[in-house]
Amino acid sequence: MKAWLDTTLKALNLVDTMEQPNGFTRLGYSKEELASMDVFREVAEELGLSVRKDHAGNLMARWEGETNQVVLTGSHLDTVENGGGYDGVAGVLCSLGAVKALKESGFKPHHSIEVVCFASEESARFGVSTIGSKSVAGIFDKSVENVRDRHGTSIREAVESTGLEWSSIGQAERPQDEILSFIELHIEQGTQIEDHGAGFGIVRGVACPIRLKVKVEGMAGHTGTTPMGKRTDALVALAPLITFVSKEAERLSNESTKPLVATVSTLDMKPNVMNVIPGYAEAGIDIRSVDDVLKKSMANKIIEQCRNLENEFNVTIKLETLVDNSSILLDEELTAKVKAAGERLGYKTYEMDSGAGHDVMNMAAKWPSALVFIPCEKGISHHPMEHSTLDDLYAGVKILAEVIQQEAGE
Numbered sequence: 001m002k003a004w005l006d007t008t009l010k011a012l013n014l015v016d017t018m019e020q021p022n023g024f025t026r027l028g029y030s031k032e033e034l035a036s037m038d039v040f041r042e043v044a045e046e047l048g049l050s051v052r053k054d055h056a057g058n059l060m061a062r063w064e065g066e067t068n069q070v071v072l073t074g075s076h077l078d079t080v081e082n083g084g085g086y087d088g089v090a091g092v093l094c095s096l097g098a099v100k101a102l103k104e105s106g107f108k109p110h111h112s113i114e115v116v117c118f119a120s121e122e123s124a125r126f127g128v129s130t131i132g133s134k135s136v137a138g139i140f141d142k143s144v145e146n147v148r149d150r151h152g153t154s155i156r157e158a159v160e161s162t163g164l165e166w167s168s169i170g171q172a173e174r175p176q177d178e179i180l181s182f183i184e185l186h187i188e189q190g191t192q193i194e195d196h197g198a199g200f201g202i203v204r205g206v207a208c209p210i211r212l213k214v215k216v217e218g219m220a221g222h223t224g225t226t227p228m229g230k231r232t233d234a235l236v237a238l239a240p241l242i243t244f245v246s247k248e249a250e251r252l253s254n255e256s257t258k259p260l261v262a263t264v265s266t267l268d269m270k271p272n273v274m275n276v277i278p279g280y281a282e283a284g285i286d287i288r289s290v291d292d293v294l295k296k297s298m299a300n301k302i303i304e305q306c307r308n309l310e311n312e313f314n315v316t317i318k319l320e321t322l323v324d325n326s327s328i329l330l331d332e333e334l335t336a337k338v339k340a341a342g343e344r345l346g347y348k349t350y351e352m353d354s355g356a357g358h359d360v361m362n363m364a365a366k367w368p369s370a371l372v373f374i375p376c377e378k379g380i381s382h383h384p385m386e387h388s389t390l391d392d393l394y395a396g397v398k399i400l401a402e403v404i405q406q407e408a409g410e
């Protein structure tokens with residue numbers, strides 16, 4: 001199995017060795033993503049699965065059971081630019097490996113089993129994430145059709161360049177009663193599993209962000225002739241907020257049972273010229289926790305602090321909420337089964353939240369869903385150095401096989 005995992009990992013990544021200084025670039029709806037999906041098709045057919053492509057470009061490899069109801073597992077094959085070879089691929093690979101293991105053990109599924117590779121999970125190309133899984137769940141918003149990548153290609157054009165019809169993408173939606181459960185495996189992209197000496201992460205919820213834009217209006221002026229006491233420097237008024245966000249997030253997180261993180265992740269100022277006092281400064285803030293109330297209270301603290309800064313520095317501060325998505329809790333029963341399966345196999349599991357979004361969050365809107373994390377070295381991800389060991393991938397195969405066998409058995 002480990003030799004098969006190694007060979008198939010490289011094949012899905014379209015390389016002979018995983019040592020790639022420039023990493024892997026397979027953007028959503030690109031010819032590289034399609035090439036990787038072609039390899040998926042070959043491998044799945046070798047395992048005796050029948051593969052079809054749906055109207056959103058997702059591939060589904062099916063092991064026919066006695067019923068039409070499906071236990072679904074899988075992830076994605078697209079990457080960010082110069083990304084790693086495990087984000088997404090690990091999930092698709094381990095799902096295929098689980099089917100291989102179950103076939104070899106002589107298992108006969110009662111319910112059908114499908115391995116999916118979702119199209120265009122990353123937001124790297126269009127700033128729109130998880131197009132494939134949103135379509136399957138019936139929550140893809142087609143109004144993004146004219147959003148363009150940096151070469152000027154629209155989402156619609158990219159989708160249609162792969163031979164699909166934009167107008168029929170909605171037909172990828174699957175009826176609620178057709179899927180029994182969805183289980184995704186993904187690399188952790190952090191170090192919590194390692195930090196807790198565990199073999200797996202069992203994810204309880206996916207933290208979705210509140211994103212705020214803070215716009216500070218001051219007054220531009222000559223840096224040489226305006227005395228210090230007569231300035232309304234927008235950047236000076238904004239600066240304490242950066243420290244406040246970091247300190248306050250740490251304090252709130254320490255005080256509560258669920259973790260919270262908040263980051264000033266973008267900065268902009270005008271005119272951004274060496275001899276002019278910044279008359280305008282802008283910051284983007286990303287706040288995440290699976291606890292929506294905690295997230296909201298962090299946002300409120302920031303708003304309150306902005307009012308204080310307005311008074312202190314005599315500037316005008318406007319706040320805009322760009323995103324306010326509720327966090328997603330995964331299915332408790334299925335999650336408990338995954339945890340139990342891991343423990344039966346002798347692994348120490350660690351229950352955690354995911355700070356990053358994955359296909360599973362769309363699937364969870366409609367079907368009982370679970371997410372398993374395997375460790376990735378030093379938490380490095382979206383980077384050529386991204387790495388998970390063959391042992392961790394093999395462990396992933398075993399846990400998926402155990403859960404799928406249980407879910408698809410009689």
Ligand SMILES: [Zn+2]
Binds near residue numbers: 076087121186
């Ligand atoms: Zn991913």
